[in-house]
Amino acid sequence: xxxxxxxxxxxxxxxxxxxxxxxxxxxxxxxxxxxxxxxxxxxxxxxxxxxxxxxxxxxxxxxxxxxxxxxxxxxxxxxxxxxxxxxxxxxxxxxxxxxxxxxxxxxxxxxxxxxxxxxxxxxxxxxxxxxxxxxxxxxxxxxxxxxxxxxxxxxxxxxxxxxxxxxxxxxxxxxxxxxxxxxxxxxxxxxxxxxxxxxxxxxxxxxxxxxxxxxxxxxxxxxxxxxxxxxxxxx
Amino acid sequence: xxxxxxxxxxxxxxxxxxxxxxxxxxxxxxxxxxxxxxxxxxxxxxxxxxxxxxxxxxxxxxxxxxxxxxxxxxxxxxxxxxxxxxxxxxxxxxxxxxxxxxxxxxxxxxxxxxxxxxxxxxxxxxxxxxxxxxxxxxxxxxxx
Numbered sequence: 001x002x003x004x005x006x007x008x009x010x011x012x013x014x015x016x017x018x019x020x021x022x023x024x025x026x027x028x029x030x031x032x033x034x035x036x037x038x039x040x041x042x043x044x045x046x047x048x049x050x051x052x053x054x055x056x057x058x059x060x061x062x063x064x065x066x067x068x069x070x071x072x073x074x075x076x077x078x079x080x081x082x083x084x085x086x087x088x089x090x091x092x093x094x095x096x097x098x099x100x101x102x103x104x105x106x107x108x109x110x111x112x113x114x115x116x117x118x119x120x121x122x123x124x125x126x127x128x129x130x131x132x133x134x135x136x137x138x139x140x141x142x143x144x145x146x147x148x149x150x151x152x153x154x155x156x157x158x159x160x161x162x163x164x165x166x167x168x169x170x171x172x173x174x175x176x177x178x179x180x181x182x183x184x185x186x187x188x189x190x191x192x193x194x195x196x197x198x199x200x201x202x203x204x205x206x207x208x209x210x211x212x213x214x215x216x217x218x219x220x221x222x223x224x225x226x227x228x229x230x231x232x233x234x235x
Numbered sequence: 236x237x238x239x240x241x242x243x244x245x246x247x248x249x250x251x252x253x254x255x256x257x258x259x260x261x262x263x264x265x266x267x268x269x270x271x272x273x274x275x276x277x278x279x280x281x282x283x284x285x286x287x288x289x290x291x292x293x294x295x296x297x298x299x300x301x302x303x304x305x306x307x308x309x310x311x312x313x314x315x316x317x318x319x320x321x322x323x324x325x326x327x328x329x330x331x332x333x334x335x336x337x338x339x340x341x342x343x344x345x346x347x348x349x350x351x352x353x354x355x356x357x358x359x360x361x362x363x364x365x366x367x368x369x370x371x372x373x374x375x376x377x378x379x
Binding site (some may be wrong): 027028029030031032033034035036037038039044045046047048049053058061066067068069070071072073074075076077078079 | 312322332351
């Protein structure tokens with residue numbers, strides 16, 4: 001028994017097991033090691049996908065009950081494309097790709113709205129929230145939608161602008177506060193505002209891609225990928 | 236149970252028109268503590284100096300060059316998989332910098348837990364020496 005506990009402890013310290021194929025948790029091919037025999041059993045990359053082919057492969061591994069682990073020591077440094085245009089396109093493509101992957105994986109069908117408590121906790125700056133699990137709240141049952149709280153507010157706020165309803169303006173205000181207080185450096189207001197503009201426009205690009213791709217296929221898959229509250233120093 | 240070593244690992248890198256970044260990545264692979272079985276570099280229809288960069292490193296690294304004319308990472312990665320001779324396939328991008336003990340981390344993980352099929356890890360953004368604001372934005376966006 002003691003050995004078993006020690007063994008479990010060893011696992012939890014050494015490797016963090018992804019217990020569930022959480023929507024925004026998969027392994028990108030920037031750092032993806034796989035046993036060749038298992039890969040051949042699951043199948044190669046799907047060449048019909050424009051993007052998100054690594055997400056698709058991860059889902060297939062899960063569906064065949066293969067184990068995906070994350071070793072926190074296995075840290076890969078990565079240079080990202082640092083142009084605004086490139087970033088917009090990249091997130092637009094993610095938006096295009098996600099609904100296609102969702103449709104491909106039958107088990108993931110169904111509408112659900114989920115709240116990313118990590119985001120909310122970090123927004124409220126309550127504490128470090130690494131151990132808080134993402135909770136999903138089942139909602140209507142039609143088509144396939146995965147949408148998180150942040151994007152609900154985002155879409156609702158844009159709709160608010162269109163219908164000019166005073167209640168919606170509260171959502172607009174929330175969006176404004178949400179985006180402009182996260183990571184805001186009061187000593188550098190202009191830089192921080194530009195930074196917030198990046199945040200909103202990139203998210204809008206992702207939503208646009210997701211809506212275009214999803215609505216044409218009778219599905220939606222919109223989720224936030226803002227993992228942590230940015231702690232920008234502007235140095 | 237098979238004990239994996241670095242020589243069981245085939246690294247697969249897909250690249251397209253990013254010769255300068257690929258060069259940095261290959262430099263980093265030279266610095267690794269151990270040598271993999273092979274490094275398969277799939278050139279996905281590049282039109283820049285990618286091929287000559289790869290050829291420059293073929294004497295120092297166990298590189299296998301492959302050309303994939305069909306554009307798309309799926310096609311290129313499948314091309315790389317077909318060429319792999321190692322028991323473990325490790326994918327990385329041409330703009331990545333693995334830790335120096337990357338191969339031993341992979342082997343140790345697979346050896347410690349036989350049930351593992353796929354091993355991943357954090358992908359940490361690397362800031363340029365003189366980051367611009369957009370670089371900082373990238374850093375925060377991907378830092379999870």
